Amino acid sequence: MIRFLLKGLIRDRSRSLFPVLTVLAGVMLTVVLYCWIQGITEDMIKSSANFETGHVKIMSQAYAAESDQIPNDLAFVGASELLKELNARFPHMIWTPRIKFGGLLDIPDEQGETRAQGPVMGLGVDLFSSQSREHSLLNLNNSVVRGRLPERPGEIVISDDFAGRLKIELGETATLISSTMYGGMAAHNFIVVGTIRFGIVALDRGSMIADISDVQYALDMEDASGEILGFFNDSFYYPGRAVDLTAAFNNRFQKSDDAFSPIMQTLSDQGGLGELLDLMDTFSGIVITIFVVVMSIVLWNAGLIGSMRRYGEIGVRLAIGERKSHLYRSMIAESLMIGCFGSILGTIVGLAISYYLQVKGLDISSMLRNASMMISDVMRARVTPTSLIIGFVPGLIATFLGTAISGIGIYKRQTSHLMKELEV
Amino acid sequence: MKRLMIPLMLMITTVGMAQVPSGEAILEKVDENQIARNRKIIYEMLIHGRRGSRTLKAQSWIEGADRSFTEYLEPPRESGTKMLKLQEQLWTYSPSTDRIIKISGHMLRQSVMGSDLSYEDMMEDRHLLRLYEAEVVGEETFMERPCWVLKLTAKETDVAYHSRDIWVDKERYLALKENRYAKSGKLLKTTEVKSVIKEGDRWVGERVVFKDELKSGDGTEFLIESVTYDIDIPEYIFSKAALRK
Numbered sequence: 001m002i003r004f005l006l007k008g009l010i011r012d013r014s015r016s017l018f019p020v021l022t023v024l025a026g027v028m029l030t031v032v033l034y035c036w037i038q039g040i041t042e043d044m045i046k047s048s049a050n051f052e053t054g055h056v057k058i059m060s061q062a063y064a065a066e067s068d069q070i071p072n073d074l075a076f077v078g079a080s081e082l083l084k085e086l087n088a089r090f091p092h093m094i095w096t097p098r099i100k101f102g103g104l105l106d107i108p109d110e111q112g113e114t115r116a117q118g119p120v121m122g123l124g125v126d127l128f129s130s131q132s133r134e135h136s137l138l139n140l141n142n143s144v145v146r147g148r149l150p151e152r153p154g155e156i157v158i159s160d161d162f163a164g165r166l167k168i169e170l171g172e173t174a175t176l177i178s179s180t181m182y183g184g185m186a187a188h189n190f191i192v193v194g195t196i197r198f199g200i201v202a203l204d205r206g207s208m209i210a211d212i213s214d215v216q217y218a219l220d221m222e223d224a225s226g227e228i229l230g231f232f233n234d235s236f237y238y239p240g241r242a243v244d245l246t247a248a249f250n251n252r253f254q255k256s257d258d259a260f261s262p263i264m265q266t267l268s269d270q271g272g273l274g275e276l277l278d279l280m281d282t283f284s285g286i287v288i289t290i291f292v293v294v295m296s297i298v299l300w301n302a303g304l305i306g307s308m309r310r311y312g313e314i315g316v317r318l319a320i321g322e323r324k325s326h327l328y329r330s331m332i333a334e335s336l337m338i339g340c341f342g343s344i345l346g347t348i349v350g351l352a353i354s355y356y357l358q359v360k361g362l363d364i365s366s367m368l369r370n371a372s373m374m375i376s377d378v379m380r381a382r383v384t385p386t387s388l389i390i391g392f393v394p395g396l397i398a399t400f401l402g403t404a405i406s407g408i409g410i411y412k413r414q415t416s417h418l419m420k421e422l423e424v
Numbered sequence: 425m426k427r428l429m430i431p432l433m434l435m436i437t438t439v440g441m442a443q444v445p446s447g448e449a450i451l452e453k454v455d456e457n458q459i460a461r462n463r464k465i466i467y468e469m470l471i472h473g474r475r476g477s478r479t480l481k482a483q484s485w486i487e488g489a490d491r492s493f494t495e496y497l498e499p500p501r502e503s504g505t506k507m508l509k510l511q512e513q514l515w516t517y518s519p520s521t522d523r524i525i526k527i528s529g530h531m532l533r534q535s536v537m538g539s540d541l542s543y544e545d546m547m548e549d550r551h552l553l554r555l556y557e558a559e560v561v562g563e564e565t566f567m568e569r570p571c572w573v574l575k576l577t578a579k580e581t582d583v584a585y586h587s588r589d590i591w592v593d594k595e596r597y598l599a600l601k602e603n604r605y606a607k608s609g610k611l612l613k614t615t616e617v618k619s620v621i622k623e624g625d626r627w628v629g630e631r632v633v634f635k636d637e638l639k640s641g642d643g644t645e646f647l648i649e650s651v652t653y654d655i656d657i658p659e660y661i662f663s664k665a666a667l668r669k
Contacts, residue, residue: 114526183538187518
């Protein structure tokens with residue numbers, strides 16, 4: 001039966017070509033859009049986690065309440081002791097302390113007075129210890145544009161754009177003006193040994209990276225850390241495991257009556273990222289639903305046209321005694337074959353385009369000049385195992401629905417009128 | 425009888441009006457008490473932050489709104505840090521970096537060393553009468569002193585506080601309490617004088633509590649150790665060379 005139907009479809013191209021092309025186009029668009037959304041979402045999670053939130057983040061409760069203002073005066077004190085305990089209790093995680101800070105970076109002239117100055121967002125990370133994973137988390141080695149990364153105390157790297165804007169050369173002294181943990185004025189000299197570009201506009205506008213011990217010294221934050229970030233070992237974010245970990249940590253360490261006791265938050269808890277990710281999921285679902293509906297309408301229409309063209313054939317088949325239900329089923333089987341074939345072709349084309357967008361990406365830096373989100377300035381699609389099958393959902397459902405709706409007409413044909421209709 | 429009533433009422437009104445001086449007249453006397461050609465002040469700031477309290481000690485030379493020089497004396501980490509303000513420009517020197525750094529003008533409204541005072545609050549002596557329209561809105565007793573309550577509204581837009589409510593001691597013409605507001609009406613800062621001293625013929629708030637209402641913490645106590653007015657300040661004090669000395 002299937003072989004018979006298949007032969008019919010192959011030999012009568014007018015029965016299969018247009019529906020296959022329609023399914024192909026719809027499935028291709030679904031696959032590309034799905035991969036595109038996956039790419040953006042993954043990029044956002046990765047950038048946010050590595051630079052901002054971790055998969056989980058530990059702060060003092062007071063710091064967490066105002067974390068968007070980077071209140072280092074509310075930083076957690078006793079970071080080394082807590083890190084030891086975290087490594088012992090949760091060894092399957094990577095733990096790393098960080099200090100974020102804002103300030104002015106001032107470059108002197110020959111007389112030691114201000115030659116150039118600009119606001120800077122700073123990051124103190126563990127650059128020197130042997131077990132540090134910061135180089136890979138922040139992709140530091142690949143981000144160096146000029147010079148090198150800090151290797152000794154007192155050295156910093158700054159954004160390449162910032163260095164260009166302020167005409168800072170490698171080896172120059174830069175003085176950081178900021179606030180100490182106790183609110184006093186902090187001034188500290190660093191040597192600029194390299195420039196970096198992360199490809200994230202919010203960071204490339206004006207940032208500096210120094211070893212955390214230098215930052216602790218400059219900001220009078222002895223054994224203090226604004227944040228301790230935790231990452232799952234395989235660098236993938238698992239929302240469920242993060243929630244369990246957070247509950248276990250907060251149960252053990254959080255004290256409701258001590259604003260400086262630590263609290264852990266998951267990536268989803270921070271900066272509305274959870275809501276954003278839910279929104280992306282919903283958006284992805286909406287896109288696929290719209291394609292199913294639109295393609296069903298198109299295929300319904302194609303089915304109606306086909307039915308009109310095959311009006312005589314259906315009449316003959318009914319007249320020679322084929323049951324209406326059998327006829328209806330055979331047409332649905334035909335449509336599923338078309339859907340399957342179109343979906344395979346559409347998926348292949350969609351994956352090819354998505355892969356191209358994954359490798360090449362789309363440069364949107366000109367649209368992100370004032371962006372503060374942790375998002376890459378080159379947007380890329382992401383081909384995942386799900387993208388292999390996602391196109392079959394709209395491809396098969398739409399062809400099935402389209403034929404099922406248009407095929408209802410078969411049941412409206414009256415056997416008694418067939419001969420008269422066929423005369424015409 | 426009617427002939428007698430009218431002059432009597434006029435007399436009562438005139439006497440009543442004479443008892444309430446105009447806002448401008450009060451503000452003029454406040455400026456008279458507060459503003460001198462220059463002053464040198466040695467003071468402590470006890471800053472009550474969320475992490476605890478800390479004390480800073482400094483000495484400042486202030487000449488009007490345009491020239492001021494401050495040197496921090498304590499604690500050791502801040503000792504030797506100096507700040508020079510000339511008009512809208514601010515330079516700072518920190519001994520640990522041996523650098524003179526120019527700070528942009530908008531910093532003048534930022535907190536000084538994490539306290540509740542801004543650079544403008546601390547480094548400027550401005551004539552209130554030149555900046556604000558004044559209106560007497562009531563009389564109250566504050567710290568057991570009878571006070572005029574004045575509502576000040578800025579004449580220009582370029583002022584740190586768009587309006588202020590001030591409680592002025594009726595006898596000493598010292599502002600004992602202030603609420604300072606933004607243009608939106610939001611309360612930005614409050615000050616309260618806790619004790620006063622007399623320096624020459626001027627009354628000065630000896631212990632004043634400043635509270636930045638946009639910050640958490642319990643405010644900053646500003647304690648004057650000594651203050652001298654109309655002294656001879658060497659010209660080099662208001663130069664960048666003084667920062668490295």
